[in-house]
Amino acid sequence: MNTPIVSTTQLSFQYPNSAPIEFPDIYIEKGQHTLLLGDSGSGKTTLLNILGGLSRPETGQVNIYGQNLSLLSTSKLDQFRSQYIGFIFQEAHLLKNLTLVENIKLAQSLSGKKVDVSTIELILKQLQLDQKSNAYPNELSRGQLQRAAIARSIINKPALLIADEPTAALDDNNTHRVLELLLSIAETAGSTLLITTHDKRIKEQFSKMYLLK
Ligand SMILES: Nc1ncnc2c1ncn2[C@@H]1O[C@H](COP(=O)(O)OP(=O)(O)OP(=O)(O)O)[C@@H](O)[C@H]1O
Structure with missing residues (x-):
């Protein structure tokens, strides 16, 4: 049997x-x-x-990927996270004094990997950001910032890619586009995607769903 990406018991x-x-x-x-579906405040x-x-x-x-997180010290947990888990936050959280490509190089080197410019270029191209690699965060549009956050989260090909409400405040068309993008980028990186939403429109594309009450 394959090692599950996520397995939890009796969490509170x-x-x-x-x-x-x-x-x-x-x-x-x-x-x-996988989708975590639940009303506002459900957890x-x-x-x-x-x-x-x-x-x-x-x-x-x-x-996570066979590792019991409670057995890791805080510093080992940080190291484990940067290797195996990618996060897409609603705010991009890029460092404002670094260009887009420098931000992504930093994420790569923090995980202990060698900086690999060709992988970075490939991902920026896939996200239509290749023309913006030398731009600073304040020179990017909101959509570009969102895609930059996706680029950074996926650069280390995490086993688990987590996104909290990635489609909040998007209309139907953009919701569909962002989800397609997340799913295709997760497939390319070999990552398994876990997203939260209270948006019942987006059930179809996911093979698994948990409802929080
Ligand atoms: N720092 C905190 N201190 C105390 N209670 C908190 C804190 N953060 C969240 N809560 C409470 O815990 C519950 C779950 O919050 P959580 O943010 O996980 O919900 P959510 O499902 O993500 O909500 P939303 O869809 O509105 O983002 C809520 O009742 C919330 O009020």
Whole structure:
């Protein structure tokens, strides 16, 4: 049997002075692009943060690509994350004093990999950003910034690619385009995509779905 990309058991999380949030067990195999669907406040972002090792659960266990995250020290967890997990945040979070290509080179070198300019060029071309590689973040449009965030998240070919509400505030046409782009770029990199949404329009393209209540 292949090692699952994500496998969790009995996860829960508790914010101070709040009732605990309990999550369904998640099991995702390679290539099973997955949707986390739930209303506002149901815990989607909280769960993504736990799966990505950005916060530790109150109870339960997370395994990413066979690694139990709770067994890793904070510094080992940082290293593991940069090698195996890509995040696409709603804000691009690029360093403003570096050009687009420099930002992506940095993401590559932080994961311990050698900078590989030909891979960077290929990904920028696939995302129609090749004309903008020497532009600074404040010289990019919002759509270009969103694609830049995608380029940076995928550069290390992460086993798991996580996106929190990537289609929030997009109309039907753009929702469709961004999803197609994410799915095709995940396929090319061999990454398994996990996205959250409260947008019930986008169920079709995903092979797996979890509903948070
Ligand atoms: N830092 C925090 N302190 C206390 N409670 C929090 C904190 N962050 C989130 N919560 C609460 O935890 C619950 C889950 O929040 P979360 O952001 O995970 O939901 P979500 O499903 O991602 O929502 P949305 O779709 O609106 O982004 C909510 O009730 C929220 O109010």
